[in-house]
Amino acid sequence: MTVFPQGRAWIELDRAALRHNVGVLRSLLPASCTLMPAVKANAYGHGAVPIARELYRLGVKAFCVASAAEGAELRRQGVRGDILVLGYTHPGQFPLLRRYRLMQTVIDYPYAQLLNQYGKALRVHIGIDTGMHRLGIRSEQIEDICRILQMKRLRVEGLFTHLCADGSQQPADEAFTLAQARAFDRVTDELAARGIPCPKRHLQSSDGVLHYPELAADYARVGLALYGIRSTREDARKAPILKPVLSLKARVATVKSLYPGEGAGYAQAYIADRDRTIAVLAIGYADGLPRALSCGVGAVLIHGRRAPIIGRICMDQTLVDVTDIPCVRAGDTAVVIGTCGDAAVSVYDLAEATHTIPNEVLSRLGGRLDRVRV
Numbered sequence: 001m002t003v004f005p006q007g008r009a010w011i012e013l014d015r016a017a018l019r020h021n022v023g024v025l026r027s028l029l030p031a032s033c034t035l036m037p038a039v040k041a042n043a044y045g046h047g048a049v050p051i052a053r054e055l056y057r058l059g060v061k062a063f064c065v066a067s068a069a070e071g072a073e074l075r076r077q078g079v080r081g082d083i084l085v086l087g088y089t090h091p092g093q094f095p096l097l098r099r100y101r102l103m104q105t106v107i108d109y110p111y112a113q114l115l116n117q118y119g120k121a122l123r124v125h126i127g128i129d130t131g132m133h134r135l136g137i138r139s140e141q142i143e144d145i146c147r148i149l150q151m152k153r154l155r156v157e158g159l160f161t162h163l164c165a166d167g168s169q170q171p172a173d174e175a176f177t178l179a180q181a182r183a184f185d186r187v188t189d190e191l192a193a194r195g196i197p198c199p200k201r202h203l204q205s206s207d208g209v210l211h212y213p214e215l216a217a218d219y220a221r222v223g224l225a226l227y228g229i230r231s232t233r234e235d236a237r238k239a240p241i242l243k244p245v246l247s248l249k250a251r252v253a254t255v256k257s258l259y260p261g262e263g264a265g266y267a268q269a270y271i272a273d274r275d276r277t278i279a280v281l282a283i284g285y286a287d288g289l290p291r292a293l294s295c296g297v298g299a300v301l302i303h304g305r306r307a308p309i310i311g312r313i314c315m316d317q318t319l320v321d322v323t324d325i326p327c328v329r330a331g332d333t334a335v336v337i338g339t340c341g342d343a344a345v346s347v348y349d350l351a352e353a354t355h356t357i358p359n360e361v362l363s364r365l366g367g368r369l370d371r372v373r374v
């Protein structure tokens with residue numbers, strides 16, 4: 001029997017699934033390529049601290065985050081190993097980089113100068129723009145890249161690019177991805193030609209590892225796949241099989257009867273057509289349950305049966321119809337994402353019903369949820 005917290009709504013993290021996914025991803029990469037998991041956005045809603053700790057136990061010694069604050073929080077919670085900040089850090093926060101031994105991404109040439117002017121040595125990875133045109137120095141600006149490598153106070157430990165069409169295996173996207181990889185290689189070749197030692201290199205994220213394993217370098221920045229999720233349900237059907245790490249559950253706070261014609265919830269958006277039994281769940285959109293699942297668009301599982309969401313999802317509560325599910329009581333558990341008996345609600349279901357991607361659904365799961373490892 002699993003021990004549940006006494007909480008109202010919670011995430012359960014399946015350690016065995018995480019271990020399985022780490023094994024699958026490692027098996028696709030040569031031994032020389034190390035996982036550098038993306039634990040940004042609270043590890044895609046899973047909980048950055050429990051996920052990073054568990055990964056560390058599995059031998060993972062490098063992580064990436066989006067912001068210096070995320071890196072600092074991991075350190076305060078005792079997470080060791082290398083932590084790379086992938087995104088922008090304001091110069092006013094450069095002290096955090098040193099205090100918490102974080103590595104910062106160099107996002108363009110003027111930013112390299114700012115980092116170098118900080119006055120104390122900083123560990124950095126240079127972001128190289130090979131076609132995404134988001135962060136990074138354009139790959140053809142080789143002179144600037146060499147100048148950064150020689151900046152006095154920058155300890156350049158890595159060079160990386162980000163692939164932006166690797167999720168698709170359409171011929172045009174494949175050609176684009178390979179062109180990105182070639183542009184990245186040209187930077188390395190130029191450095192070699194000039195006798196400048198090349199730092200560690202990385203370019204793959206989850207789709208890169210799964211669709212282009214041959215592009216393995218020194219690190220692979222895997223996020224979504226590590227959590228057992230792919231970008232689409234279609235991708236998830238393909239091998240290798242990854243196991244979802246996260247389940248989302250909520251407590252039944254109370255159960256009540258409605259007479260025909262009575263409404264429920266804000267604006268009485270739901271009207272009982274006959275005698276109905278409804279359950280009030282202790283989870284709402286402030287917990288990350290998309291409000292777009294209101295009024296029958298979404299459903300949860302109670303006692304292994306589907307209970308449609310009725311009326312409008314509230315900030316802290318959600319109403320579901322349990323008329324056809326016998327013996328639902330206060331204190332029962334509703335599965336919002338996960339399995340229950342033979343039934344399942346997946347993050348793909350939620351993403352498709354709300355016209356978004358699994359990444360967005362997961363990363364919005366809120367800080368008010370309890371997180372337990374099972």
Ligand SMILES: *Cc1c(COP(=O)(O)O)cnc(C)c1O
Pocket residue numbers: 038040086162204205206207221222223224225
């Ligand atoms: C978020 C992120 C990743 C991880 O991407 P997944 O698709 O979740 O594996 C890798 N690299 C960068 C630069 C990112 O921003």
